[in-house]
Amino acid sequence: MDRIFAAGPWVTESDINIVLDALRNGWYEHPFHYCEKFQAEFAAYHGRKYGIMTPNCTTAIHLLLTALGVQDGDEVIVPECTWIGSCAGVSYLRANPIFADIDPVSWCLDPESVRARLSPKTRAIIAVDLYGNMPDMPALQKIADERGIPLIEDAAEGVGSTLHGKRAGSFGVASVFSFHRTKTITTGEGGMLLLDDEKLYQRCMFLRDHGRRVDGKLYYNYEITYKYMPFNVQAALGYAQFKRVDELVARKRHHLNTYRAGLAGIADLALNPEPEGGVNGAWITGLLFGRSHGIDKDKAIAHFTAKGIPGRPFFYPLSSLPAYPGLREKYEPLNPVAYEVSERGVNLPGALNLTDDQLQFIIDAVKELVAGGK
Template sequence: MSDNFFPISKPSIGARERELVLDALDSGWVSSIGKYIDEFEQGFARYCGTEYALTASNGTTGLHLVLAALGIGAGDEVIIPDLTFVATANAVAYTGATPVLADVDPDTLCLDPASVAAKLSPRTRAIMPVHLYGHPADMDALRDIAERSGIAVIEDAAEAHGAEYKGRRVGGLATCGVFSFYGNKVITTGEGGMLTTNDRELYQRAKRLRDHAMSPVRRYFHEERGFNYRITNLQAALGVAQLERIGELLARRTEIMNWYHSEIATSEGIRLNRVRNWARSAFWMVCLEVDHFDEKRRDAFMGALRARGIDSRPYFCTMSSMPMYRQAPLPVAARKAEIGLNLPSYYELTKSDVAQIGANVNELLKEMSLA
């Protein structure tokens, strides 16, 4: 076991974050009203280039909220990638709609437009691309499909703060974007989420539903069921400070990714994150794919890394492999879920740390390829 342990992720919290959170605490406004909520929403809208942004209690509730605000429900279908975190599928199911699984592109790991087109039906109400592991989906192709069908596009940008598609930041590329601020994300509020949109009607509808659908003219009167999906002023204060640093944090992730590319011996069958020429990735996770792996060999490799003090995570399981969404596997998504893993990518990593991780990865891959 190494003297050092390299975790997969941890947040970068500094003096500015402490300053603003303590200010919110001292103000007495610790719940869902306070100046930092407005400041965080306005700042995030500017950052994404949208007219509106709306905080939510987390990314999952943010997805559910926008689906509800669009009136999506029982009998409707929403196309999502098979390879994603389960929150994407669950948010659709919460509305009573059906998540329809499409395959992913082998390079970006995001929705394959051709697979999406094949999954369209008269019941399709939306497409929900996920900018997986920080790389944006092919939004022009997906928007073209949606526009021809008269349906919405909802960006699940939970992992992609600051990522760009053809020079434009994600979150402002479709009907609505949804972000997560969980502790391992590019920026964090501990728990929290954000909706971004240019659609004023959608923004106002979501804002009302977020607060129990309370009447704007009669306090404590509710004409329909809503949700308690609010964030606190304390969390928003942390978010404001993190947003001030997002350029620095993204630059650090790019630097770490570049170190990995220089340290790990890649080949046609051993790959790190790939980035399309029209994209700028947020590099939320360092991704390693090894073609001679299957799930058992991948997991054994991860166990060997951990014995050397290096944490790792498997790629997300496919939705089609889970009991509540089970169906025939989609070939690209299923294969990626077997061979992919994530390596440490937290901000405090040094070049020397990555060199140590890379040397262990190279050594173990060589041993396993000869086994």
């Protein structure tokens, strides 16, 4: 059997031809042709007014938080379990990430926990569509509205998901996406910020390109800001992949559905949920071993590794990481669900080149682990 990869893209000849077109023709009069098309069409697809490509999703969040005026000493509430890219931008601005617990079913931000973390210093809430799952956005929006603070949707992992008929990436004041090489739509490295408010959009565009204004004055900078500009060739790949979004998401959903069907006979296992009226874009299939199995993520990953299967750990609670020293003591009792889910959760391989034989091989490996793990 060919090597199994944890993650990786599906690039077709049509994608390559679009990239070649950008390389051949995307200069002189068309240096931003694909950036503009991709930004506009990706925004429209998500029911947003504006799209801004960025070098990656981490910088999209940093740009947005800067535009929202987050600064030294402010607090931003983020889920305890997510990739650090969701909240690194908070620290870049010398503000403090405040970790809230996750919901035991969706593994996403728990609104009640968010309520408990609010303080007079809270400036924003960042909700994450973890692995394609979605949090209770209406409840989070209500909290944000009551406090008059922005809700930001980190939809880096949410492409293709919907909640109550609304696409992931259409909630809150703005949403962000990642096109990292492991994501459903890829540009290798890349990101996008989507938003509706014109003033906020103009401020983000100004901050993205060295503090210049579109006022005709060349080489004239009004503030020292960032250089988070996109590249047309990168955008061409994103645009090409975006044109195939249905096919890419369908393949991811095939992974989740195959894993779910293959493991259906085993009690006390949880995979990405798909709530009533919602669609899970299934960027990655998460597998949570119930307590009765006595299997933690280290044991599961060791078993998979011995079989050549690249299992990945569920995200560690951020407050447990060396990057946030001294926070575990405070947050472990406050965020018990995150600590427990993380301990017993793994990600199954989700590369877009996985074959059905490989999926079956992985399912058999999980069954074997469960049978021997009791």
